[in-house]
Amino acid sequence: MNKGNVLRFESLVVHYKNRRIFSLRRSGGIRAVDEVSMSLEQGKIMGIVGESGSGKSSLLKALCKFIPIQGGRIFIEEVDITEFSDRKFFPYRRKVQMIPQDFFDIFDPKMTVKEILAEPLEIHFGELSSQEKEARILELLELVELDDTLIERLPSQLSGGQRQRISIARALAVNPMILICDEIVSACDLYAQKQILKLLTTLNREKNIAMLFVSHNIAVIAHLCHDIIVMHRGKFLEIGSLEMLRGSSNSYVQSLMDAVPHLKMAKKWKER
Numbered sequence: 001m002n003k004g005n006v007l008r009f010e011s012l013v014v015h016y017k018n019r020r021i022f023s024l025r026r027s028g029g030i031r032a033v034d035e036v037s038m039s040l041e042q043g044k045i046m047g048i049v050g051e052s053g054s055g056k057s058s059l060l061k062a063l064c065k066f067i068p069i070q071g072g073r074i075f076i077e078e079v080d081i082t083e084f085s086d087r088k089f090f091p092y093r094r095k096v097q098m099i100p101q102d103f104f105d106i107f108d109p110k111m112t113v114k115e116i117l118a119e120p121l122e123i124h125f126g127e128l129s130s131q132e133k134e135a136r137i138l139e140l141l142e143l144v145e146l147d148d149t150l151i152e153r154l155p156s157q158l159s160g161g162q163r164q165r166i167s168i169a170r171a172l173a174v175n176p177m178i179l180i181c182d183e184i185v186s187a188c189d190l191y192a193q194k195q196i197l198k199l200l201t202t203l204n205r206e207k208n209i210a211m212l213f214v215s216h217n218i219a220v221i222a223h224l225c226h227d228i229i230v231m232h233r234g235k236f237l238e239i240g241s242l243e244m245l246r247g248s249s250n251s252y253v254q255s256l257m258d259a260v261p262h263l264k265m266a267k268k269w270k271e272r
C-alpha cells in the first residue's frame, strides 16, 4: 500500500478580524491558527488536543476549505489545493470529509436520514441509479451498525449517538481518504463513545483511512491515535508519539500527560 502523505500543510494561518461593536479601540483581530505545519500519512490517525479556544476547529474548517486562510499552503496527495476554486476543488472535497461536533451545524433538521445519506451520493455519484443509491444507503447504515428502520426518521427522532453515526455514514458515503473528526464523541454517553471509537478503529484498519481527531479527552486520543498534536493559542506546542509527549519539558504538555490513566493500553495500540 502506498504510504505517501494524504494531507500536508505548511505555515497555515487563520486570522479572524474582530468586529468591536461596543468599543472604538482598534484591534488586530485574532490569529486562531498561527503558522502551523504538519503532514499526515495514509492510514495514520493524528490526534489534536488543546484547551478551548486554542484553534482546533478553525484549523479543521480551514483544511476542509469551509473558511478562508490568510497564509500558508494546503496539499492533498501532494497537490497544492490552496488557490483552487470551488470547481477545481470539487474532486478533492470528496477525499476530505468532516464529521462535525454538532450535527445541526451542517445538516438540515427537516431532511430524513435517507435524504441526508442520499445527498452526497447525488452530488458525487450522480451516475448511480436510484436502486444503486438505495443499496449504498443500506450498506452505509449497516457499516455504522444502525437499523434500516431509521431511514425515514428526522434527526430530532434519533438519539445523540445515532445522529453521530449518521454523520459518520454520510462522511463515508463518498469513500474519503481522510476523516476530519471534531469532538465527535464528546456529546455521547460512554457506551456510544466506545462503539464509535471501535467503528473508527475498524475503518482505519480495514480501509486505511487517515484521520485528524480532535478531542478534549486525552485518554481517548491516547487510545486511538498514532501521533498527537498539542495545540495552544493557535500554535503546535508539541507533535509526536505519546512517549515523546510524556518526555516533553513543556509544563502544559506535562499536565495533559498526567491526565492519561491507561498509558499501557495506549502504548499497546500504538505498536500495532
Ligand SMILES: Nc1ncnc2c1ncn2[C@@H]1O[C@H](COP(=O)(O)OP(=O)(O)OP(=O)(O)O)[C@@H](O)[C@H]1O
Pocket (backbone or CB within 6 Å): 016, 017, 030, 032, 050, 051, 052, 053, 054, 055, 056, 057, 058, 059
Ligand atoms: N467566526 C469567528 N469569528 C471570530 N473569532 C472566531 C470565530 N471562530 C472562532 N473564533 C475565535 O478563534 C479562536 C479559536 O476558536 P476555535 O473554535 O478554533 O477553538 P477550539 O480549539 O476549537 O475551541 P473548543 O475546544 O472550545 O471547540 C477563539 O478565540 C475563538 O473565539
Ligand SMILES: [Mg+2]
Pocket (backbone or CB within 6 Å): 056, 057, 058, 182
Ligand atoms: Mg472547537
